[in-house]
Amino acid sequence: MITIQNLNFNYNKARPLFKNMNMQLTQGHIYGLLGKNGAGKSTLLKNIAGLVYPSAGSLQVLGHNPTKREPSLLQQISFIPEEFHLPSVKSSTYVKVNAPFYPNFDHVYLNRLLSEFDIPIQQKLSEMSYGQKKKYIIAFGLATNAKLIIMDEPTNGLDIPSKAQFRKIMASAMTEDRCIIISTHQVRDLDNLIDAVILLDEQKVALNASIDEITAAFTFKKVKELDNTVLYAEEALGGYQVIAANSNQEDSKLDMELLFNAVLAQKSNITSILNTVHHE
Structure with a gap:
């Protein structure tokens, strides 16, 4: 699913964020991505999604180089960032504009998730609370039926009942041909959910194990x-x-x-x- 070889990345040439990083991720797993603040969790996710580019090394995602930004790959990646913006439109308009990009988008599944998350779909997305917005983009991301789901701090802004809902929904969303990566500093939120752990430290992967x-x-x-x-x-x-x-x-x-x-x-x-x- 994902192969990283000798990956180097830096925002500042004086201090590389990753140095000769190697990692292999396979389908059929929910990975928990952990690391101290500044360890590069978000940056690693952005490299995988093709949102930033490495300075050296190779990265293959579903047989593609993500830096090429090929639609055939991007259609199979659902990236749910920590920071996001939702427009001043209702859900129906948002779905009409964005869902066609994903060939396997499931409208019935989206509606079920929105109902389970108790999202007020008649309200404009921009007027929802932060927690409601977060649940909305999680629901939309899962409804894409993409093979690679990337989530950066998805439980930030969720109350305790919503976190329980999130774990339940994510567990049911896992399939054998899918890979899910969840980055978080709230490690307790991933209890009983992930089946593998990745830990970043000192510019490399310190741990990658089931x-x-x-x-x-x-x-x-x-x-x-x-x-x-x-x-x-x-x-x-x-x-x-x-x-x-x-x-x-x-x-x-x-x-x-x-x-x-x-x-x-x-x-x-x-x-x-x-x-x-x-x-x-």
Whole structure:
């Protein structure tokens, strides 16, 4: 689906944002894209969508070079940015103008999503609340039936019930021939939704692994006292939340926030264990 080889990108020549980045993403997955502020999450998404161009390296999306901006590729990409503008028109006009670009656009599906999100479709889009606007562009993006769905901070501006709706809708939107990438700094919003994690750090991909691979390599648990099996720990009420090597093949639930902090604190240690398990 997406192949990135030796990608270099910079806004400022003195400080490259990506340096020889490599990554492979396949269809049939919902990827969570994580990283500190300034790590380049939004920029990576824009490179994939062909909105900005790398200074060196190669990027292939669905067999195309996104920098060429070919309609046959763009019709299969739905990019939902963090910052957006909706015109002063009703939904019906917006759909009439924009939907024809996407050959597989599903009008029935859009109406179902708008109803589930409780969007006031008789109201002009520009007059909706920020949360309603956000839900509208998510609904429209999914209704395109594009093979690649890219979302940059989609849960920003959503209240707690809307976030629950979002997770439910995204889970049902996943198909075997589709790839979904969701960038967020609110890692808890991706709980029980994604099945793979990408973590950017220091100009490169620090981690790219499935949830199954991560929980096979590590166990996430709460303990009262630390021992020598613990790889990373954070103080918690009544003890510690820890990551330990999963030598006994225990079942545990991924704690993404803990993993995120662990990789940033002990990248080489965490990734070497993960790579060992991956190649066994």
